[in-house]
Amino acid sequence: MMAVQTKDDKIVGQSGKWVVKVPKGLDNKASLAENAALQSALTFVGADSYKWKNKEEEDFLKKETGDPNATFAPKGELVYYSDPDDDRMTDLRLAYKFDIYAEKPLSRQYVFVDAKNGKVLGVDAIIHDVNSPGTAVTGYSGTRSITTDSYNGSYRLRETGRNGGTAVETYNLKKGTSYASAVDFTDTDNNWNNVNTNKDQYATDAHWGAEMTVDYFYTKYGRKSIDNNNFTIKSYVHYSTNYFNAFWDGSRMTYGDGSSSTNGGKPLTALDVCGHEITHGLTSKTANLAYQRESGALNEGFSDIFGNTIERWARPTQASWTLGEDFNYVIRNMANPNAYSQPDTYMGTYWKTTTTSGCVTPSQSNDYCGVHTNSGVLNFWYYLLVTGGSGTNDKGFAYNVSGIGLDKSGAIAYRTLTSYLTSSSTYANARTYSIQAATDLYGATSNEVTQVKNAWNAVGVGGGTSPAGKVAATDTQLYTISPNPATDRFTVNFEGKAGKGIVELVSLTGKKEISEKVEMTDGINKLNIQLPSNMLPGVYVVTVNGQKAGNLIKK
Incomplete structure (x- = not known):
């Protein structure tokens, strides 16, 4: 390419490269088919997935460009190529030029393939980004270190390769509900102190929370994102108006800004909520617990377990056993489920019936037969397993549990969820397989196995049916x-x-x-x-x- 400089309509200079002499015998027709050249380019890039394979991305491109035929699918363009270091361009070759947009890991580049023999001659990156360490003054967790993306002279809440390749991206919905309309949060110096009327400071809570969730599962269990294959964690902040909720929709995290009448309009981007919702994604990739009846209560409970555990791991000085305290609206209390109308005993006080006669059809109106209520039993089991405790449950059983601590309890819960439970699992199954998980990790005669059983007895799942003050002689057999x-x-x-x-x-x-x-x-x-x-x-x-x-x- 040549650049020409002019002044007063006169050429005053030029820069670039001249082709001094066209090589003899230079091909002007490709002897290699385009599809064969494309295969060489794709083999070279070696990505797990590409934009044109994603229908959502393809549809968005058509909408964005206004062209119903627009596509990310690469089309070969015949060009003459020489190495960028070949100043005199003496080694020109006929080549296919492909625009390859990879989704995982993220990259976009022109790939040049020799039109004669299929050899990749060179690449030219289109996406220019660099992961950069930054600092964020978050809304809920104080000043934290985050990783962002240096992009076009600015910084945005994205990173491409956390813990072996997991991308973490955070976007601004600007009070809308269309993901296609979301934009980047940006900062000029990577010191994020973006307190404003739009409450953008809470976006860094979502970004840091996603990073900590990815870090926890990788550090503790070697897991690369929710699918163990570097699934991109996308968070969308500022969803709708007066929206008091946060949710995982199967592909992404979405956070509302709260409601002025419910919690004073504070966004739901707290760390325990980040961990909770992203764990729903992990559950969908492992046990895939059906979101209804007892399996749904387990689904909710495991999200509470890891949301709380991640909070305790990442910011121990601010940890609690409640969920939602950061945004002025406690939703659940794992140490005292009854305080928020949840059961701490299986089929005890506040238990919502899950039988087909008592809850005929799971629906949103009946909380899918009590998933957010009956999760209290699993929550209290975990609390007792971590910290220990004694008392008498709703079945009149006197219990005494010696806590085994956060790390061991988390490991048992993780193995139970990811290695044993299935979509239709019940509380009985959770007991059986958590005992097996503890056995796998610590041995059949270990104290950890004993305390797992004691904690289940305490919440009335197996054993735990004798009158107060007496010890159950045998555990109920759960099959x-x-x-x-x-x-x-x-x-x-x-x-x-x-x-x-x-x-x-x-x-x-x-x-x-x-x-x-x-x-x-x-x-x-x-x-x-x-x-x-x-x-x-x-x-x-x-x-x-x-x-x-x-x-x-x-x-």
């Missing part, structure tokens, strides 16, 4: 059957005592299909049962030592 439906075999999981046992499978007509003797151990038992090859499809009752374990569906 899970998987897979269910089953084809050729299934497993019964339960907590029990050592000894001989019998597993039986009986049809609804009373026909005994299986009667198998088994050896049981103290703690978690996993009994693997082979189904008869001639067994007909249908519903069967599984019993262990005469006690019903549940129904099995034979496919």
Whole structure:
């Protein structure tokens, strides 16, 4: 390219490169097909995903440009290319030029591919950004270090590679509800003290909160974002007007600015809320707990657990067992669920019925059969596991739990959620598998396993049914059957005592299909049962030592 300088309509100078001599035999027709050249370019970039594969991005581009045919899909343009260091341009080659816009990891660059042999000759970056350490005076957490993106002489709340490659991005909805209309928050010197009437200082709370959430799961468990594959964490601040809520919609975090009548109009970007909502994303990528009845209560409870744990880990001097205290509206209290009309005992005071007869159809109007209410049981279990405590629960059971601390409790909760629970899990399953998680981490005879059991007894899930002042002699056996439906075999999981046992499978007509003797151990038992090859499809009752374990569906 040449640049020409003029003055008074006269050429006074020029700069750039001249082609002194066109090389002999220079191709003017490509011998390599465009699609083959594109494949070379994509192999070179090596991204996990690209903009043109994302329908939402493609639709937004069409809207933004007003062109119904606009696309990020790269189209090869034939050009002559020489190395930028070849001042005399003596090594010109015919090349395909592709505009490759990668989504994860983020990059956009022109890639030049030799039109003869498919070799990548060079690249020219279109996105010019640099992760930069900055300082933010947040609305709720004081002055904090954050990472931003140096972009076009300014800074914006984005970073591209946290903890092995996770992008963290925070956008301004400007009181709108269209994500396509969101803009960047910017700062001129990367010292973010943006207190203004728009309450932009709370955007740095969302950004720092997302960073701390990513850092916690990576530091403690080696997890790279919610999907363990560097899922981009996007936060959108200033959603709508007088909107007292924050939510994870399956793709992004969204924060309202609060309501003047509810909490004085303080945005919901507090650290515990950031951790809570982003954990919903992690749950969707792991256990995927259905958002209704008991599984939904577990979903909410695990978000409270990690929202609170992240707050205690990232800013211990401001930590509490409540959720929402930063923005003047406490929503829940994990140490005392009853204070906010939540149960601290399974099926105890404030418990919302989850049965199909008591809550026929889960809906928003009935809180999907009590998910935000019944989560109090899991919250109190975790509180007791961390700190310890004694008392008498709503079932008249006197309990005494010795706390094992935040790190061990968090590790048990994380392993339970990410390794064992499934979409239809119940409180019974949470007990069984948290004991298994503690066993995995600390051993079957460890104090940690004992305290996990004690904490569950305290909240009335298994055991914990004796009169006040007495200790339950044995734990209630809680069973899970998987897979269910089953084809050729299934497993019964339960907590029990050592000894001989019998597993039986009986049809609804009373026909005994299986009667198998088994050896049981103290703690978690996993009994693997082979189904008869001639067994007909249908519903069967599984019993262990005469006690019903549940129904099995034979496919």
